[in-house]
Amino acid sequence: MDYKQLIIRGISYSQTQSGAYALLLEHEETHIKLPVVIGNFEAQSISLGLEKDIHPPRPLTHDLFTKFIVSANYELISVIIYQIVDGVFFSNINFKNKVTEEELILDARTSDAVAMAVRFDAPIFTTQQVLNEAGILLELEDVSKEEQSFSETVQTEDNLKSISMEELQKLLDEAVKEEDYDTALEIQEEIKRRKKKID
Numbered sequence: 001m002d003y004k005q006l007i008i009r010g011i012s013y014s015q016t017q018s019g020a021y022a023l024l025l026e027h028e029e030t031h032i033k034l035p036v037v038i039g040n041f042e043a044q045s046i047s048l049g050l051e052k053d054i055h056p057p058r059p060l061t062h063d064l065f066t067k068f069i070v071s072a073n074y075e076l077i078s079v080i081i082y083q084i085v086d087g088v089f090f091s092n093i094n095f096k097n098k099v100t101e102e103e104l105i106l107d108a109r110t111s112d113a114v115a116m117a118v119r120f121d122a123p124i125f126t127t128q129q130v131l132n133e134a135g136i137l138l139e140l141e142d143v144s145k146e147e148q149s150f151s152e153t154v155q156t157e158d159n160l161k162s163i164s165m166e167e168l169q170k171l172l173d174e175a176v177k178e179e180d181y182d183t184a185l186e187i188q189e190e191i192k193r194r195k196k197k198i199d
Contacts, residue, residue, distance in 0.1 A: 003080060003125035006034060008050065008114070011043050023114060025081075025124065032135035033176070034081075034126065035185060036089055042111035049118035062115045073098045076120035079113040082127055084134050087185075093117075136176060136184055160190040 006025040013021055021043035025034040038046075045062045059067070069076060074095045083090040091113040095104040108116075117124050160168065168191055175184035 001127065004029075004128060004131060006081075006124045006126055008046075008118070008124075009033065011038075011047060023111065025114075025126075027126075027131060027135070030131075032131050034131065034135050036110050036114075037087075038111035042109075042115055045115040046111070046118060049115055062112070062119060065116065066119045069095065074104065076116055076122045077103075078122050079108075079117040079124045080126065081110055081113075081124070081130055084130050089130070089134075134185065136172070136188055160187060165191065165194060 004027050007028055009024040009026045011021050011023050019040055021038050021040065023036045023038050023043070023046065025036065026032065027034070045060050048056065048060065049062065056063070074097050077094045077096050079091055079093055081089050081091045089110040091108050091110040093106045093108050093113050093116055095106070096102070097104070114124060116122075163171070168187055172184055172187045172191070175187060
């Protein structure tokens with residue numbers, strides 16, 4: 001299968017889910033962004049994994065699992081986000097034994113898979129289908145105060161249905177600019193629903 005490599009663009013506080021964060025992944029070639037909602041612990045673990053110079057006084061769960069993998073003569077080869085169902089991403093972690101070259105694939109939550117990948121500097125991949133279903137393609141530009149006021153109208157799915165396509169696109173731009181990826185996904189779903197009706 002032709003997998004698409006993703007890079008980590010950042011982690012931001014979720015605007016719509018209390019105590020949650022949005023992990024932003026991006027396909028470098030197309031600049032399609034894939035926002036994944038993750039928990040507080042996973043956000044902290046990914047951040048610490050990215051900051052190689054910061055070491056917690058006691059090993060986190062992902063650090064412990066990393067040491068176990070290395071001790072068992074395995075290495076983490078890659079992470080593949082292979083599916084999204086009802087807004088939930090499904091991922092596999094691919095391991096390889098350094099001695100026997102035996103391969104091992106484990107199912108994992110995407111947040112855990114990414115937390116492990118950053119500790120091994122392993123690549124993260126996804127499929128074109130996942131990018132099509134959940135990806136956001138936007139060029140971030142400065143928006144006027146008039147355009148910013150549109151973001152206040154994003155409250156419920158019913159509100160989105162009463163907004164024109166042009167206004168939806170402005171709301172989508174603003175949501176991504178503010179790193180509110182939960183709202184951006186909701187808006188994009190509404191845009192996709194309308195385009196399907198036209199087709």
